[in-house]
Every structure is written in C-alpha cells, then in structure tokens.
Amino acid sequence: MISKKGVLTVCSVLVLTSVLGCSSPSSEGGEAKSDKPLVLTWMRYENPTQPFSASAEIIPEILKRKNVQLQIQAIPQNSYDDKKKTLIATNKIPDVILVKQDDISSFSDSGVFLDLTPYLDQLPNFKQLLQEYPEIGKNQIDGKWYGFPLAQNFAASQSGQVPMIRVDLLKKWNLPTPTTYDELYLVLKKLKEAYPEAFPFASRAANGLTGTENLINPIAFAFGSGYTNATGAKVYFDPVLKQYKFGPAMPEFKEAIAYLHKLYKEKLLDPDYATSTSQVWQEKLSSGKSFYYQDNTGLGANFNATLRKKDPEARFDMLPMLAAGKGVKRVLLYRLDHLQESYVVNARVKEPEKVLRFIDWLYSEEGMRLTSWGIEGQHYSHENGKYQISESFVSRFKDKADPAGAMKSTLGTGYNGLALLADDQPNLAAQAKEMQEWTEKNNQFLSNGYAFRMAYDPSFTKDEREKLKQLRTQLDAYLTQNMDKFIMIDGLLDEEWDSFIKQCKDKGAEEIEHIFNTALARVK
Known part of the structure; x- marks a missing residue:
C-alpha cells in the first residue's frame, strides 16, 4: 500500500x-x-x-x-x-x-x-x-x-559505500573472509597473485565527485576521518563528533592515504581510479578484471547477473564490517x-x-503514482486499497542484468526518471534477491551503530556563500592538483604531508570548516 x-x-x-x-x-x-x-x-x-x-x-x-x-x-x-x-x-x-x-x-x-x-x-x-x-x-x-x-x-532498498568482494574467489583460493582492512590487504595480494593482469580494487568518478574523491571518501571515513561532503566541499560531517571537520588534518586521514598508497604501489588498486567512469568501472567488476569495491552496494546485483552468464558460481557479497586502525568500524550509507x-x-x-x-x-x-508505478491497468493494478505491479509487465525484464533498472527505464519512473516524490515499492517485484539481503544487513549496521547515513548540509547566509566560493575555489584546486601524488608517489607522505596540510590551512581549510559549523549551529 x-x-x-x-x-x-x-x-x-x-x-x-x-x-x-x-x-x-x-x-x-x-x-x-x-x-x-x-x-x-x-x-x-x-x-x-x-x-x-x-x-x-x-x-x-x-x-x-x-x-x-x-x-x-x-x-x-x-x-x-x-x-x-x-x-x-x-x-x-x-x-x-x-x-x-x-x-x-x-x-x-x-x-x-x-x-x-x-x-x-x-x-x-x-x-x-x-x-x-x-x-x-x-x-x-x-x-x-x-x-x-x-x-x-x-x-525499497538501503545501499551505501560498503565493502563488497567476490566471495566465490575467496572460496576458490581458500582465502579467509577479511574482518579488518589489514586482512583485506592480504586477501587482495593473494588475488593479485592468482590473477596477475587484474587490479583487485576498482573505483570510479560518480555523482559529481571526482574519481579521487570517490575513492578516498569511504576509506577515510572507515579509518575514522573523512574527505568531502556529498557536494564535493572539502569538509565532512562526523556523526560521532557532531560537527564538520577538515579531514586531511586528522591523523586518521593520513593513515587512510597510506593504506591507499600501499594498494597502489603493489598494483592492488586500479591505477585508473582518478579517471575511471561509472561505465568503465562497472565493466571491470562485471567481467572479472576487478574483485573488490567500496561503493554502491546495490550495483553488486547487476555485476552478479552479468558474471553468472559465464560462471554460475561468481558472486559479489557484502563483507562483515571491516575494522580499521584503533578498532574503528564504520561505513557511510546513502540517504533514503x-x-x-x-x-x-x-x-x-x-x-x-x-x-x-x-x-x-x-x-x-x-x-506520484504515474512517475513511480506507471499507468494503471497497463503496468499496475489498484484493488482494495493495495497497489500491485503487473507480473506480466515485470516478466519482460527478467533476463536483464538489472531488471528493476530496465523496468524503470522503459517507464521513465523513479529517482532516475521523472519522479519528484518516489514510491519505490514497484522495485520489490523486480529486485534481485541479494538486494533485499543487503538492505537487511545495512539496516542492521545502522541499528548496531556501525553505519551512518550521509548528512545534509545547512543553508548559508549571503556573506557565507560568497566567502565559501572564494575559499573553495583555491582550496579545491590545490587538493585536486596534489592529493593523487600522495597515493601514487612513494615516500611523499613522509616528506611533504605536513607542509601540504599547512598549505591547505593557508588556503582556507579551517575557515571553511568554521563556516559550515557556524551554519550548522543555527539549525540545531
């Protein structure tokens, strides 16, 4: 209903x-x-x-x-x-x-x-x-x-930036299911040995964020820090501290970059992470060129459908909550x-x-009904106060890699169509079984305090908006020019990190943090 x-x-x-x-x-x-x-x-x-x-x-x-x-x-x-x-x-x-x-x-x-x-x-x-x-x-x-x-x-679903891995390959090569990021590193090394031409960890640019931002965000958060908010501003909302922070200034952030550098150096991380589009990224994960990602949980169902056409045993699945340094365990989930x-x-x-x-x-x-369900009598029925998507209509998409996406594409419905007020119930009829399982697991992470939904930013005054434009222009450009170097170049973290952070502060990092927290205080 x-x-x-x-x-x-x-x-x-x-x-x-x-x-x-x-x-x-x-x-x-x-x-x-x-x-x-x-x-x-x-x-x-x-x-x-x-x-x-x-x-x-x-x-x-x-x-x-x-x-x-x-x-x-x-x-x-x-x-x-x-x-x-x-x-x-x-x-x-x-x-x-x-x-x-x-x-x-x-x-x-x-x-x-x-x-x-x-x-x-x-x-x-x-x-x-x-x-x-x-x-x-x-x-x-x-x-x-x-x-x-x-x-x-x-x-109908709860997705997020949760660790996802090819569990069939863990079984095939008798590898333990990792429970920490250090154990994940060892597993990725073994997979690299088994498949030398592959890059086990794949990432992408998406949702208005660069490939570098989209790579760092979930890893930095998992280690106890963060990088950007949803719009790309170089502050993140920390749900434990209840305030915005400039993540790179935190020691946990440096640990996250050191981890990514280690993966990059040993060719466990896709070297094209900074420029990889969603399409390229999906092709790698659904064709066996990569085996791990920390991005939209739900897309694993699409990868599984494609992989199973060649190997019925191939399967991505969620990992248990991975622990980072100092025992930190947390992931970011998308808003509903x-x-x-x-x-x-x-x-x-x-x-x-x-x-x-x-x-x-x-x-x-x-x-809402039209942009979520389609046309009554053709795509769904309404009887005794209940709405039901037509089984004959849904069956048209059963062989698609993403049946729910294909159904909504045909109709033009949902968030990625014309809906402004979306009812996602029609998705349930076409949704892959694992999507429902992953939703339950993500919701359990929320209940256990390991997962947090991404925050919405407060509104700013005219003066704050003008100041943010100025500060973000210079800080964003500096970070874009320099952040990848610390992931890619050996020894640079020890040699230049402190001066890098000083430059970030000189270019307004702490001022941006202050503006965001001042605006947040007005709506608390």
Missing part, C-alpha cells in the same frame, strides 16, 4: 483543482485540452543503470493528462556536472534542470533560477511536502525557495531520499505559473 507520506489530502486536491481551473474540458486534473501544449525542456543526468529517453512510456501519458510536452535532455552522468555548471554560469539553462543544493547555494544570487517563494500559495502539494519533511528547510536560501527536491515516499537534489526553473521561463503547477502536480498522489 502506498504510504500516507507525501500523498495529497482531499483538501489539497480541491485546492489544486481550484488553482488549475476548469474553464474548458480537460484531462484528469490537467490543463484545458483546447490549449496548446506547454512545451518544457527538461534536463537531468542519465544513470548508467537506467537510460532515460523521450520514448519513456509515461511521457505521452503526461501530455495526455496534463497537456505538457516534455523535451528530455538526458546527459551521461559522468559528464553531467561539467555540462550543468557551464549552462548555469552562462545563463543558458533549459526550462527545468536537476541540480544539487550546492548549485543553488552558489548561483541563487545570480538570478538564473526562478524564486519559488512568491508562488507558494499556488503549490499546495509542495507546501504539504515541506510540512512532512522539515529537513527540507535546510534548502532555503535567505528564507527563499529555489528548488523542488526529490523526496521519498517509500524506500535525495532532498539535496532539486529541480530548478529557469528564471526567464515563459508562463511560470503553468510550469510550477505542473511540477507541483508531480508531488500529488496522481503524479
């Missing part, structure tokens, strides 16, 4: 109907059919596991119901961040574009994004969402709203929602009221 969270009340439906008006015959809750369609250019990144195109089955249904013609611009995820920032900086964004909260914070003062605040009374479903998800309040900029965040109505990813509207868009009413409809019960 669909959760009550995010679902429209009867009152909201009546308000929405009165706002839209019904001056002429229209589709269910939609604009008048006699009107010309509202044409919207709509840009977002394309997840490698869920291609997104204009042929998605719910797009013509949206035209039918809402008289809105979506022109989808799906950009490959590995190049999306650069494309997005170029369009924002040159004020050439499409009508609607998916951004991170960091983009809103950086560019809200430029006037490129439409200020939603004057329109709130016309957006009953969005207002309802704000009441049900108080944490969205962190997304305000000087008390104003600029973005429509992606929210979660029901989560995506509140710091939002759609923003071009400030120069024509007919902004119509555009905003359509986006508001995507948060409604009808909008």
Whole structure:
C-alpha cells in the first residue's frame, strides 16, 4: 500500500483543482485540452543503470493528462556536472534542470533560477511536502525557495559505500573472509597473485565527485576521518563528533592515504581510479578484471547477473564490517531520499505559473503514482486499497542484468526518471534477491551503530556563500592538483604531508570548516 507520506489530502486536491481551473474540458486534473501544449525542456543526468529517453512510456501519458510536452535532455552522468555548471554560469539553462543544493547555494544570487517563494500559495502539494519533511528547510536560501527536491515516499532498498568482494574467489583460493582492512590487504595480494593482469580494487568518478574523491571518501571515513561532503566541499560531517571537520588534518586521514598508497604501489588498486567512469568501472567488476569495491552496494546485483552468464558460481557479497586502525568500524550509507537534489526553473521561463503547477502536480498522489508505478491497468493494478505491479509487465525484464533498472527505464519512473516524490515499492517485484539481503544487513549496521547515513548540509547566509566560493575555489584546486601524488608517489607522505596540510590551512581549510559549523549551529 502506498504510504500516507507525501500523498495529497482531499483538501489539497480541491485546492489544486481550484488553482488549475476548469474553464474548458480537460484531462484528469490537467490543463484545458483546447490549449496548446506547454512545451518544457527538461534536463537531468542519465544513470548508467537506467537510460532515460523521450520514448519513456509515461511521457505521452503526461501530455495526455496534463497537456505538457516534455523535451528530455538526458546527459551521461559522468559528464553531467561539467555540462550543468557551464549552462548555469552562462545563463543558458533549459526550462527545468536537476541540480544539487550546492548549485543553488552558489548561483541563487545570480538570478538564473526562478524564486519559488512568491508562488507558494499556488503549490499546495509542495507546501504539504515541506510540512512532512522539515529537513527540507535546510534548502532555503535567505528564507527563499529555489528548488523542488526529490523526496521519498517509500524506500525499497538501503545501499551505501560498503565493502563488497567476490566471495566465490575467496572460496576458490581458500582465502579467509577479511574482518579488518589489514586482512583485506592480504586477501587482495593473494588475488593479485592468482590473477596477475587484474587490479583487485576498482573505483570510479560518480555523482559529481571526482574519481579521487570517490575513492578516498569511504576509506577515510572507515579509518575514522573523512574527505568531502556529498557536494564535493572539502569538509565532512562526523556523526560521532557532531560537527564538520577538515579531514586531511586528522591523523586518521593520513593513515587512510597510506593504506591507499600501499594498494597502489603493489598494483592492488586500479591505477585508473582518478579517471575511471561509472561505465568503465562497472565493466571491470562485471567481467572479472576487478574483485573488490567500496561503493554502491546495490550495483553488486547487476555485476552478479552479468558474471553468472559465464560462471554460475561468481558472486559479489557484502563483507562483515571491516575494522580499521584503533578498532574503528564504520561505513557511510546513502540517504533514503535525495532532498539535496532539486529541480530548478529557469528564471526567464515563459508562463511560470503553468510550469510550477505542473511540477507541483508531480508531488500529488496522481503524479506520484504515474512517475513511480506507471499507468494503471497497463503496468499496475489498484484493488482494495493495495497497489500491485503487473507480473506480466515485470516478466519482460527478467533476463536483464538489472531488471528493476530496465523496468524503470522503459517507464521513465523513479529517482532516475521523472519522479519528484518516489514510491519505490514497484522495485520489490523486480529486485534481485541479494538486494533485499543487503538492505537487511545495512539496516542492521545502522541499528548496531556501525553505519551512518550521509548528512545534509545547512543553508548559508549571503556573506557565507560568497566567502565559501572564494575559499573553495583555491582550496579545491590545490587538493585536486596534489592529493593523487600522495597515493601514487612513494615516500611523499613522509616528506611533504605536513607542509601540504599547512598549505591547505593557508588556503582556507579551517575557515571553511568554521563556516559550515557556524551554519550548522543555527539549525540545531
């Protein structure tokens, strides 16, 4: 059954109907059919596991119901961040574009994004969402709203940056299941001996983070420190200390880099980690060129499906919680929602009221059902208050490497499709068995205090935003130029680390840390 969270009340439906008006015959809750369609250019990144195109089955249904013609611009995820920032900086964004909260914070003062605040009374479903998800309040900029965040109505899985390894190879070579990072190192060495051409540990650039950032983040956190937040700012929120820290200044961070250097030196770490895209990374792990990763748990199910076509015994599985130095045991899990990813509207868009009413409809019960389940009678049924994805529809994707991703790709549904309020229940019907097992294990890690969900950042004042732009520009550039050297070059950690940290502080590391903690204190 669909959760009550995010679902429209009867009152909201009546308000929405009165706002839209019904001056002429229209589709269910939609604009008048006699009107010309509202044409919207709509840009977002394309997840490698869920291609997104204009042929998605719910797009013509949206035209039918809402008289809105979506022109989808799906950009490959590995190049999306650069494309997005170029369009924002040159004020050439499409009508609607998916951004991170960091983009809103950086560019809200430029006037490129439409200020939603004057329109709130016309957006009953969005207002309802704000009441049900108080944490969205962190997304305000000087008390104003600029973005429509992606929210979660029901989560079918819990994934995170958890150690994943080819357990069939452990069995084949009679290797013990590692319980510490030192033991993992020994296992990776044995796998390298067995497969000299392979690089056991693979990593990638993803989600707007560089390959270096995405490699360091889970390892540094596991060792008791951290590197970046979700937007790439070089501070991380420590859930034990309850504050933001500049991780590289901590001794635990240096230990993590020393560990990665050892893996790199002995060719246990993929030497292309800094530039490897998601597609290349997935190919290595699903073809037997690499055997370990510490990234999205759920993608292991896709690798398993591909590997099993050649070897029925091949299988990635989660490792027990690995202990680092000083007995630290912890991992980062993803949030169940995506509140710091939002759609923003071009400030120069024509007919902004119509555009905003359509986006508001995507948060409604009808909008949520369509963008999460598809079309009733074709893709799912609704009987006695219960929703059920069609078995005959799901069966079309049973032979795909990622059945759930292929199903949502065909429909255009879910977070990687058009959903703003996502109900993930349809995923359960197509979800691989191991995904459900890993969700249970991740939730158990949360219960045991070993796992922490990634934090959302607070909002900043105008002065803080300006200062962060200045400081981040110089610090980010310095770290990007230098961090890989400590992983790749022998002896550099002992020779240059202290002066490196001093340079980081001179370029604003401690000021950034202070700004983040000052902003955090305002919302505690």
